[in-house]
Amino acid sequence: MGLTIYLDGEYLPEEKAVVSVFDHGLLYGDGVFEGIRAYHGRVFKLKEHIDRLYESAKSILLEIPLSREEMQEVVLETCRRNNIRDGYIRLVVTRGRGDLGLDPKKCPRPTVFCIAATIQLYPPEFYEKGLEVITVPTRRNVPEALNPRIKSLNYLNNILAKIEAGLYGVQEAIMLTSDGYVAEATGDNIFIVKNGKLITPPPHLGILEGITRNTVMALAREKGMAVFEKTFTRHDIFIADECFLTGTAAEIIPVVKVDGRPIGDGRPGAVTWELIHAFRELTKVDGPAIYPE
Numbered sequence: 001m002g003l004t005i006y007l008d009g010e011y012l013p014e015e016k017a018v019v020s021v022f023d024h025g026l027l028y029g030d031g032v033f034e035g036i037r038a039y040h041g042r043v044f045k046l047k048e049h050i051d052r053l054y055e056s057a058k059s060i061l062l063e064i065p066l067s068r069e070e071m072q073e074v075v076l077e078t079c080r081r082n083n084i085r086d087g088y089i090r091l092v093v094t095r096g097r098g099d100l101g102l103d104p105k106k107c108p109r110p111t112v113f114c115i116a117a118t119i120q121l122y123p124p125e126f127y128e129k130g131l132e133v134i135t136v137p138t139r140r141n142v143p144e145a146l147n148p149r150i151k152s153l154n155y156l157n158n159i160l161a162k163i164e165a166g167l168y169g170v171q172e173a174i175m176l177t178s179d180g181y182v183a184e185a186t187g188d189n190i191f192i193v194k195n196g197k198l199i200t201p202p203p204h205l206g207i208l209e210g211i212t213r214n215t216v217m218a219l220a221r222e223k224g225m226a227v228f229e230k231t232f233t234r235h236d237i238f239i240a241d242e243c244f245l246t247g248t249a250a251e252i253i254p255v256v257k258v259d260g261r262p263i264g265d266g267r268p269g270a271v272t273w274e275l276i277h278a279f280r281e282l283t284k285v286d287g288p289a290i291y292p293e
């Protein structure tokens with residue numbers, strides 16, 4: 001059975017949910033988006049995702065033609081129309097249809113669509129045994145050019161890094177900043193654990209400020225762990241006790257090898273497992289219910 005898609009005020013069967021070839025989201029990557037998950041009939045961290053969408057849009061001077069409350073209802077209703085209790089939601093706002101020039105003034109109305117489906121970012125066995133990753137030659141976008149804090153439709157930088165990971169036979173790439181600090185993976189944030197401390201790069205370095213990242217930091221602090229947002233290098237990963245990635249699609253996934261070096265004892269670590277369990281518990285209660293309770 002096909003999906004029902006929200007597109008510009010209507011709920012349409014997927015074959016009717018079509019966007020113009022003149023849409024500047026397609027022609028120029030001019031737009032913003034969110035990836036959101038539903039667990040146990042609730043949309044996890046929905047407010048945080050809607051807020052980040054509107055902040056990304058504000059940063060690129062894109063005025064979303066719906067209020068935040070209306071957008072929240074679009075997400076919930078798209079889930080309902082697709083009978084989603086557990087799934088993955090993609091919410092996209094583009095500059096809309098324009099002409100072949102890149103001037104956004106020629107785009108009178110943004111395009112808004114929402115898809116509620118499912119996703120499997122990495123094969124399930126890696127959640128048990130952990131991922132092997134590499135750092136890749138493609139550096140993360142410098143924030144002075146296109147700030148990675150904007151969740152824009154410009155993912156070519158990340159896609160190139162993902163291709164490079166694939167060329168070396170691994171599932172995921174760690175991208176460095178132009179200065180050589182660890183930034184993030186192609187669709188996930190990165191954490192290391194060293195001597196019981198949790199460390200993740202700061203957003204101003206030029207990374208997406210992940211909602212899963214923020215959730216994991218809050219869970220760790222609730223458990224009394226010391227959490228630091230600070231810059232670190234490949235070497236810090238090599239000598240870390242544990243490493244893991246976080247993202248809406250990825251959730252929390254252990255990393256057990258980086259650039260050929262086993263991390264810790266080469267197996268997912270105790271802190272990582274503790275956070276995975278706490279995260280799973282939180283998904284049972286966080287966010288608005290999709291269906292009346």
Ligand code: PMP
Nearest residue numbers: 187188189208210211212247248
């Ligand atoms: N970094 C990048 C580049 C991403 O695309 C994502 C996925 N949205 C993340 C990090 C993780 O962010 P979140 O936890 O909000 O999904």
